[in-house]
Amino acid sequence: MTLTARRSGGLLAAMLCAMTVQPIAQTMVVPILPSLAGEFAVSASDVSWVMTANLLAAAVLTPILGRLGDLHGRRRLLLLSLLGTVAGSVLAVSTHSFALLLVARALHGIGGGVLPLAFGVIRAELPPERAARGMAMVSTSMGIGSGLGVVAAGLLMEWWDYRAVFWLLLVLGLLAAAAVALSVPADRGTDREGGGTSPLAAVTLAVWLCALLVAVSQGNGWGWTGTRVLGLLSVAAVVCALWLRVESRTRHPLIDLRMLARPTVALTNLAATLTGFGMYGAYIVMTSFAQVPQEYGFGFSATVLIAGLMLLPNSAGNLAAGTLAAALIARRGPRTPLVLGGLLGAAAMAFLTVRHGSAVDLYLAGGVFGLGTGLAFAAIPVYVNSAVPPGQTAVANGTNAVLRTIGAAAGSAVTGAVLAGDTVAGTASPTLHAYQAAFMITAAGFLAAAAVPFAIRSRPVPVHEEIS
Incomplete structure (x- = not known):
């Protein structure tokens, strides 16, 4: 049974609040890694585990939490995910041990369960006519949160120390948990035949x-x-x-392999992996390019804060994508925004290969790239949900999120290797040729993602036709 329009508006607001916390938790630590290395007296390579610990926990727990939500109720698992973020933040602001900081970052990874659980709640609770828009908005909030996390951390580090970043995350986690507790109705799960795990x-x-x-x-x-x-x-x-x-x-499988083998699900997961590859590869290369000293003949000598601010057009593009994607999905189905998203991402990165002499070039490419990733990620859950029963909504989207994470890790690794493999003589700074190669590699990832939907032959069921 769906909610009234007024209550569904509150529920959607709660889902957006909860969904924004997780990408903020992922990216807020990027500007503070050097400070963490100094504070805890660890090397630059060791401090990278602050990111890796979160990545691992999120990748492992996202499908598990999604499955448990399908079985036992999504509201309680949503609260558990957000309270993991809260607990991790409490530990992070209070510890002086690097090992415990990594534990805190792993606790932040529990927040990865919010994404599939939010899709499950939206599909089950929102009126059918609002479900497509709700899924699109929740999907694009990931990109918005990622950009805002970097900017907020940079601003906080201008005035306070690294603990201010975790204090902010603690407050955001509490607010999101309160919103979920107040707005999301209790449920007992929808997979009545799923048994245990x-x-x-x-x-x-x-x-x-x-x-x-x-x-x-x-x-x-x-x-x-x-x-x-x-x-x-x-x-x-x-x-x-x-x-x-x-x-x-x-x-009673944790993840139904027959579900993963369905052509629509398998191909959509491939598109998500390729889009994740392009998106995180683009983040790495764009922020790195902005910080290159101008004395090398390119780059903008940007500080970490300024480099983060340069990603704001990306967040603006994601924001615009939510409304546009919902309209396109309602009129033409999810193929159009998924293809268009890949093409826009590829165009933005190809543009930077030849035009990168002005900060305006970076802003323009960032906005187009953000619009593209927002469109793609808004379309992906529509494809997934059209191919799975309601009782598998959360675990199916959780598995999709894991494959997106694998693609993101691969994109970061490949672009990082390309940049490190060709440096300016006597420095560790990549050459312009290395950056151009990295831009083209990310463009190729986006272009491949744009091609995948043409292999999906089944017609996705429009959201307004689903039985909630």
């Missing part, structure tokens, strides 16, 4: 995802042909095969 499936999923993401995230620092990276990739392959075997034989 397999602990072995959860453990093997966690092991192979962690091994894969650590290898990809640390490959540039450890060496891609080194023993540690190759060993982790081997572990990931073996345990993934074991996980597939466990899931295919258990009566």
Whole structure:
């Protein structure tokens, strides 16, 4: 049963509030990594685990929390996800141990469960005519939150120390949890035949995802042909095969492999992976390019704060994408915004390959790139939800989010390797040729994502035709 228009407006506002917290938690630490390295007396390579710990926890827990929400009720799992962010922030502001800081960042990763759970709530609770717009807005809020997180952290570091960043995240987490508690009705789950979950499936999923993401995230620092990276990739392959075997034989799988094998779901997951590759690769190369000293003949000598501010057009593009995507989906279905999103992302990165002499070029490309990723990510859940029953909404979108994370880690690693492989003589700064190559690689990722929807033959069910 759906809610009245007034109550559904409050619910959607709560979902947007909750969804914005998670990307802010991911990106807010980027400007403060040097400060954290100094505060905790660790190396630059060690402090990168502040990002990696969050990435690993989010990747592992997102599909698990989505599945548990389908089984036992999404409201309580939403609150658990947000309280993980709160607990992590409390620990981060109070600890003087780097090990405990990593635990705090892992607790922040519990917030990754908000995305699939929010989609499940929207599909189940919002009036059908508002569901498409709601999903589009929640999807695009990820990009908005990512940009705002970097800017907010840069501003806070101008006046206070790194703890101010975690204090802000603590407040945002509490506000989001309160909004969910007040606006989201209690539910008992929708997967009535799902039974329980397999602990072995959860453990093997966690092991192979962690091994894969650590290898990809640390490959540039450890060496891609080194023993540690190759060993982790081997572990990931073996345990993934074991996980597939466990899931295919258990009566109540954590992730239904038959669902993943459906062409619409599989191809949409591929599009999400490629879009994640392009998006995070673009973030890396654009912010790095802005900070290159102008004495090298390119770049803008931007501080971390200014580089973050240069991403604001990206957030503005994401914001505009929410309304545009909902209109396009209602009139033409999800294929148009997904294709258009990839094309816009590719165009923005290709533009920077040839035009990068002015900050205006970066602002323009950022706005177009943000509009493109916003359109793509708004269309993706519509495709996924059209191919799965309501009882699998959260876990299906959670799995999609994990594959997006894998794509993001790969995009960051590949662009990082390209930039590190060609540097200005006597410095660690990448050359202009390296940046141009990185721009083209991210453009290729977006272009590949734009091609995928043409292989999806089934007609997605419009959101207003679904039975909530």
